[in-house]
Amino acid sequence: MNQRIRAATSADIDGLKKVADSSGLFPSEYLDKMIFDYFNNSNTEDIWFTCVDDNKIVALGYCVPEKFTNGTYNLLAIGVAEASQRKGIASKMMEYIEQLLKNKEARILIVETSTDDAQIGARKFYKQIGYTQEAIIRDFWNDGEDKIVFWKKL
Structure with a gap:
């Protein structure tokens, strides 16, 4: 396995949709609307991240700050493609988002x-x-x- 967790890019959309469907996280047709602000608003605080394994998108994560709080975030979605489950990817995704948030002083x-x-x-x-x-x-x-x-x- 050659895994890398990183911020999602617009080139990842099709892979993210496959993960959403495969994992049963949410219907993939919801993704375009959910991720629109992330790609189109330079001031967004949304965090979308993914795990790439051998050049294939195998996981997605979505996290937002809780409005009117000081440094509280809500992980709204995390999913791993069915074929990649039980390989420790979800744990690594959680470590990634926790470290990213710590760096933001969350x-x-x-x-x-x-x-x-x-x-x-x-x-x-x-x-x-x-x-x-x-x-x-x-x-x-x-x-x-x-x-x-x-x-x-x-």
Whole structure:
């Protein structure tokens, strides 16, 4: 494996869409609208990053500052292509964003997930890499599907 994590570029769009679809993170048709500000606003604070393995996009990440806070960021999306999962890429992506945020003098990174059974692995992953389950918002995503907020001091 020849992996490199870096900021996303406009040339990555097709690969990022493939990751979104393969990982089940979100429908790829949402990506153009989600990433528009990142590519078209020189003042954006959005952070899009990717992992390239042997010249192929295999992961994506999306992080934003929380408005009206001092140094708190929210990781809105992280996904690894199905064929590249369970190879430590998600952990490396988290290390990348945490270091990037520390360099920006950020204080806190939060990650939101769900009580849906499909998110069991994600919840376990965040705990394994040092995140604390900080809050549960009942019925947030749907009746019976709660939002779980994980927190980490950077």
